[in-house]
Amino acid sequence: MSEYEPRIICFACNWCSYPGADLAGVSRIQYPPNARIIRTMCSARVSPVFVLRAFQQGADGVLVTGCHIGDCHYISGNERAEENMKRTAEILDLLGIGKDRLRLEWVSAGEGGRFAEVMTSFVQQIKKLGKLKLKEI
Amino acid sequence: MKVFEEIVQQTKAYYCIDCGICTGSCPVARVNPRFSPRLNVEKSLLQLEGEIVEDRELWSCLTCGTCSYRCPSLVDYQSFVLSSRIEARKAGREGMLTHDGVLKLMMELQTFAFPQTRTGWIPKEVKTSAKGEYLYWVGCLPHFDVIFKDYGTHSLQSAVNALRILNRLGITPVVSPEERCCGHDLLWNGDIESFRKLARYNIGMLKKYGVSKVICSCPEGYRTLKVEYPKLVGDTGVEVIHISQLIAQGIKEGKLFLNPLEQKVTYQDPCRLGRLSGIYDEPREVIRHIPGLQLLEMERNRVDAICCGTTGWVNCTSCSKQIQTDRLKEAISTGAQTIITACPKCKIHFQCALINSDLSIEIKDMLDLIGEVI
Ligand code: FES
Numbered sequence: 001m002s003e004y005e006p007r008i009i010c011f012a013c014n015w016c017s018y019p020g021a022d023l024a025g026v027s028r029i030q031y032p033p034n035a036r037i038i039r040t041m042c043s044a045r046v047s048p049v050f051v052l053r054a055f056q057q058g059a060d061g062v063l064v065t066g067c068h069i070g071d072c073h074y075i076s077g078n079e080r081a082e083e084n085m086k087r088t089a090e091i092l093d094l095l096g097i098g099k100d101r102l103r104l105e106w107v108s109a110g111e112g113g114r115f116a117e118v119m120t121s122f123v124q125q126i127k128k129l130g131k132l133k134l135k136e137i
Numbered sequence: 138m139k140v141f142e143e144i145v146q147q148t149k150a151y152y153c154i155d156c157g158i159c160t161g162s163c164p165v166a167r168v169n170p171r172f173s174p175r176l177n178v179e180k181s182l183l184q185l186e187g188e189i190v191e192d193r194e195l196w197s198c199l200t201c202g203t204c205s206y207r208c209p210s211l212v213d214y215q216s217f218v219l220s221s222r223i224e225a226r227k228a229g230r231e232g233m234l235t236h237d238g239v240l241k242l243m244m245e246l247q248t249f250a251f252p253q254t255r256t257g258w259i260p261k262e263v264k265t266s267a268k269g270e271y272l273y274w275v276g277c278l279p280h281f282d283v284i285f286k287d288y289g290t291h292s293l294q295s296a297v298n299a300l301r302i303l304n305r306l307g308i309t310p311v312v313s314p315e316e317r318c319c320g321h322d323l324l325w326n327g328d329i330e331s332f333r334k335l336a337r338y339n340i341g342m343l344k345k346y347g348v349s350k351v352i353c354s355c356p357e358g359y360r361t362l363k364v365e366y367p368k369l370v371g372d373t374g375v376e377v378i379h380i381s382q383l384i385a386q387g388i389k390e391g392k393l394f395l396n397p398l399e400q401k402v403t404y405q406d407p408c409r410l411g412r413l414s415g416i417y418d419e420p421r422e423v424i425r426h427i428p429g430l431q432l433l434e435m436e437r438n439r440v441d442a443i444c445c446g447t448t449g450w451v452n453c454t455s456c457s458k459q460i461q462t463d464r465l466k467e468a469i470s471t472g473a474q475t476i477i478t479a480c481p482k483c484k485i486h487f488q489c490a491l492i493n494s495d496l497s498i499e500i501k502d503m504l505d506l507i508g509e510v511i
């Protein structure tokens with residue numbers, strides 16, 4: 001049997017992280033292809049609902065990326081995102097999905113290498129946690 | 138549609154004499170001219186059910202029960218709305234979700250068998266047990282506590298106080314980490330399948346813990362466990378008690394002594410506790426028992442109490458805000474400094490209205506009030 005491949009949803013902001021992912025691509029940096037990347041205008045756009053919905057639809061992990069603090073195109077969007085994700089993590093814990101399946105990272109447009117590193121380590125983390133079983137009660 | 142003929146039969150909508158008392162009594166119709174219970178009943182009689190299902194205002198009904206209570210023909214308008222919503226959902230309709238729909242998602246996610254961690258909030262100084270006669274039903278409080286942090290409603294505080302009070306009454310309740318959403322909001326939003334799943338699960342969970350009495354502090358949970366679950370499975374094998382009943386009894390038996398508190402307060406009857414369960418007196422007895430405390434009644438109280446303006450986390454509109462601010466003004470006009478409510482949702486809704494207005498009054502959960510004086 002082949003090794004379990006987690007399904008990961010990655011949200012990337014339009015101004016830093018998405019170009020960062022793009023740079024990783026054009027620089028031909030290798031990273032695991034487990035993620036479906038969804039571009040949002042800012043990391044603050046990612047509401048708890050996006051994350052919960054991803055898990056409901058069968059994601060095993062959610063990675064949210066945005067500009068470094070101070071660099072957000074909308075000045076303080078990423079601070080908002082930090083607050084949002086903190087709460088989302090609490091909700092995930094309450095629900096039993098576990099906060100380890102969610103990660104928030106800052107990746108700038110020039111950090112193609114960092115994007116690949118973050119993705120690699122997150123995929124490893126989710127592999128360790130295993131598949132999220134959507135078994136009904 | 139055959140279904141609507143059945144709905145008309147079941148809810149006795151055919152008895153409607155077109156008097157309009159329902160619409161005249163309805164707190165929503167008062168502020169929202171597009172909403173009319175009477176018109177909906179009439180539409181069902183004229184076989185215009187398509188219009189009912191399509192109507193966005195179907196989801197504005199608070200299901201507060203004022204209309205059904207006053208209806209001279211005893212039409213069960215609440216069940217009418219509930220059944221219509223089930224049909225509307227089948228047709229792919231849904232209310233306008235508030236808070237981005239996070240609450241609905243959270244409820245839906247509880248139908249999956251994830252190993253929850255929902256008892257981490259219990260402080261060390263209160264006693265709970267793993268098995269026993271009583272179970273304290275926490276409900277959505279841990280979830281509300283996270284989501285409504287900005288509102289300063291601290292929903293969990295009332296759960297902690299509930300446990301403290303129960304301990305004082307000599308009860309060491311079970312708090313189950315396996316408890317799941319009672320399904321109240323899913324049911325009232327027409328998601329009958331998810332409701333059934335959760336109900337069956339919870340009944341099984343209660344059996345597993347071997348408890349015979351469930352203490353609820355949330356009126357919605359209370360009514361769901363007491364009325365809706367038996368409708369589904371017959372006898373659930375547990376007695377459902379509202380915490381205010383226990384406290385009132387404890388005070389009578391001299392088990393609970395309350396410290397004095399100089400304050401003027403008023404009491405908001407939650408729909409699910411008052412009109413729908415008939416519990417008006419116990420919370421009042423408990424509040425009145427605090428020495429020095431003055432309980433001032435609002436003009437519309439008990440069966441005539443006005444709902445807190447939105448329900449089920451759908452269709453919270455400017456009309457809801459209007460209902461809420463009107464109610465807050467009514468409370469202020471009594472001269473009270475604090476509104477006491479027995480429902481965590483009333484507290485959140487009023488708090489939200491309060492933040493967005495220039496009114497000033499304090500909103501407090503009944504359990505937090507008692508928690509202060511024991
Ligand atoms: S624009 Fe990148 S985080 Fe706000």
